[in-house]
Amino acid sequence: MALRKWTQTSRVREGLPYPLGASWDGLGVNFALYSRHATKVELCLFDARGREKERIALPEYTDEIWHGYLPDARPGQRYGYRVHGPYAPDAGHRFNPNKLLLDPYAKQIVGELKWAPHLFGYTIGHRDRDLSFDRRDSAAYMPRCAVVDPAFSWGNERAPATLWDRTVIYEAHVRGLTMRHPSVPQDERGTFSALRHDALVDHLTHLGVTAVELLPVHAFIDDQYLLDQGLRNYWGYNSIGFFAPHPRYLSQGTVAEFKQMVARMHHAGLEVILDVVYNHTAEGNELGPTLSFKGIDNTSYYRLGDDRRYYINDTGTGNTFDLTNAGALRMVMDSLRYWVTEMRVDGFRFDLATILGREKHGFDPSCSFLDAVRQDPVLSQVKLIAEPWDIGPGGYQLGAFAPGWAEWNDRFRDTSRALWRGDGGQLPGFAARFTGSADLFDHHGRRPSASINFITAHDGFTLHDLVSYQHKHNLANGEDGRDGHDHNLSSNHGVEGETDDPSILALRAQQMRNLLATLLLSQGTPMLLAGDEFGHTQHGNNNVYCQDNELAWIDWERAEQPAAQAQAAFVRRLLLLRRRYGLLRRNRFLRDAGQHSGDIHWLTPEGHRMQEADWHDGERRALTIVLDGRSPAPAHASGRNVSLALLINTGGSPQVYRVALEGMDFRKVLLQTPELPLHQDDEGLWELPGHSLCLLAASSS
Structure with a gap:
């Protein structure tokens, strides 16, 4: 059908090329x-x-x-x-x-x-x-x-500006966090209005986190093949509008609702970080729809192959955004500045960030985009977090991003999981991850906070499922179980899935506490997955990207169960200790004491310093870590100057420990994962059951 003929109006004026x-x-x-x-x-x-x-x-x-x-x-x-x-x-x-x-x-x-x-x-x-x-x-x-009216009264709103060494991130989904919360009105659930409800904000502040990292809130598209199966693009990694909030997240129908949420979070001392997807759009490959960029200027916005008909697909979604093009780069930079200056967010987590740093010749930490962000007077001052991998050539770039960036550290995740599963040979890797991954980040003045430590994230098992399932259970996704990770480093501890066996349940609870303690006592910036604080389950599905339903939504009724409340109290205790003791969140990399003075001592359970042979003993499952608080605290340090000892037993048998360092007497138990209280005997020995840890404190002299 031919296009209808339209009469040009005479009222249109020349206007200006900026702002776009x-x-x-x-x-x-x-x-x-x-x-x-x-x-x-x-x-x-x-x-x-x-x-x-x-x-x-x-x-x-x-x-x-x-x-x-x-x-x-x-x-x-x-x-x-x-x-x-x-x-x-x-x-x-x-x-x-x-x-x-x-x-x-x-x-x-x-x-x-x-x-x-x-x-x-x-x-x-x-x-x-x-x-x-x-x-x-x-x-x-x-x-x-x-067209929007940007006017909004922010009142006395102030960004928390939380220092990196005090930052604790809580990764959450707008709908997942709020759809089943009993205190949120039905008509607000799943929207930004729900996020500012007192019950949710109070939960986060009482828990002790400092920042909420929201899965994509930019306008996105539900894939047709998912809708045909009665599913949706739940996570939202399918953006089509990089300035607009997703329409379903607006209960009031105006963008002011997002600003109200940010103002409420800031008033409570919580930062707001957005997970952003600038690596691709929802338009797919050459067979995808024409919705925006493809029809506006395809060759400027997308990376095309030598045969210009086809798209470079480093994202696995069909297309790749081309940030080597000035117009596309300007759009991304303008979008980021808009969310900081107009919507007042506090930072960004960049999905598949290696793509954003890839020039024609490959990844370059001094590429157009990373350099543009680094010199930008607005963006260089907010939190910038990279997911440092993609599926393109040279796609794994953990530790290679420019100064000013933090990075998701999947090696921390995998090493921690393998350690507590009881895999052999994990102690050397664990030592590196526990101390902030200096082997990856100690260059160009980067700090331990550059390592975003996590055990679980939206992509994969929840913490409960990590200790309850040996295998993924993704049939509900309609892909015959082919989707999702197979390398989960998980254990069901005797029975696959749910069970009433009290011994298995007790061990699973203890393992969850071990993993939470490893996360929150390590150097670096911890990230906690929403719901893990009380054991949220997705029933073994490790890829709920399409499950916008009760399988993925957090079950707040479960949070009221005694076991869930005990786990949440344990997380609150961990975060309180992290705030109280500056040694647990240093802004400098720890110095191995060895035979001389330093910040950290590595001991065998017998109290001897770990030797090379000890580190490479694949059967060794126990270790003592002493954080030495006797030396004067650096000028940047905050918190109590007290020595701490962390006793770790990842094996299945009890282990006796002697913590023997001159001038330090460890007697006070700050935290433990076994349910029964631990005591030091008359000879100064501690006995830990299998699969457990204990944090001790001593006064420095």
Whole structure:
């Protein structure tokens, strides 16, 4: 069907090329869209019922930006774009003005995508596949962009600005954290309004965490193949709008709701960190839909292969965003600054961050994006966390990011899991991870806090499932169990899944406490998965990316059970100790004492210093770690200057310990994982049961 002919309105003015997006100035709205290769850009205006009422050709083109100003436009105006240009997939161009496109800079997106063949730039089923050209109008199936009024009264809100050495991250999902919480009103569950509810905020502050890291909140798309199975893209790693909050997370229908949530978190002393996905978009490969970037300027926004028809797929999602292009890089930088300056978030965790650092020749810590962030006066001052891997060439880059960045440390995860599972030969690796992974991060002035330590995360088993399942149980995902990790380093401790056996339940509870203590007593920045504080279960599913239901949502009724409350109290105790004793969260790497003075001593259970042969004894399962608080505290240190001893027994048999260091007498038990209280005998010996640890304190002299 031919495009309807629209009359050009005379009221449109020249406007300005900056800022990009739709900007309300109190009198009208400036519209600006970057497209290097377009030949014409039409602004499409819609009424409240979603009907297209007007198309206006943007009258000016300045420095690769199309722009115009509408003096009678107001906040709330729905709009989208149609972009003209060559449809030449072999050359990388996929312009098709029959397709309504979302503004990459849209501050709000209204409505949800409705999957239909009309969304594709080519005709599905045509013998020429994506080389064909589809003339059907996609507007009826697309969400709309909305002009927003940015005005918001922040009052006396102040960012907590928590120092890295005091930071404890709580990774959570907007819906997962709130959908089953009994204190949150039904109509607010699953939204930003729910996150600012007193019951949730009080839980986080009482627990002792300092930052909430939210899984993706940028507007994203539910994949058609998931919807066909009655599933959804629960996690949200399928972004389509990098300035707009996801529409389903807005109970009030305005972006002010996000700001209200941030203000409430800040008032409680909690930072807000966003998990962001700038490595790809929801438009997929050459056979994917045309929703925004693909139709605005495909060759500028995406990395294309030598054959320009096809996309480089370092993400495993079909496409890869091209941050070597100035327009794409500017969009990402503008998006990040927007969330910091306008929405006032405190940092970002970058999904598959190696991609963001990959130039044409490979990963480069001085690439365009990392250098741009490092010199930016706004972004360089917030928390920046990289997931330092992807599936592309040279994709594993743990420890290789530039100064100013922290990184998810999967070696901490795997070593801690293997250690407490009882695997042999883990002590050398554990020593490195426990002390902040200096082998990975001690360069260019980086600190132990650069290591984001975690045992579990959204991707994988929960802590409860890690000690309850030997294998993943993902059949509900509709992929015949092929999805999700197979290398989980988990143990069911005798029975697969749920059981009533009291001995197995006791051992599982003890192992969870061991893993939590390892996480929260180690040097570095700990990250706790929401629900692990009281033993949330996903019943063995280690990949709930598509499960927007009670399988993934946190069961707050379970949190009221005695065992769950005991575990939460244990986490609170750990975090209190971490705050109280500066030795547990140093801002400098520990110095191995060896035979001389230092910060840390490694001892055998007999009280002798660990020798080379001891470290490489694959059968050794017990160790004593002494953090020496006798030397004057560094100027940066905070907390009590008290020596601490951590006794670890990862084997299944009891172990006797003698902590013998001159000038230190360890008698006070600060924390223990066995349920029965521990006592020192008349000879100064401690006996730990199997699968347990104990933290002792001594006064320095």
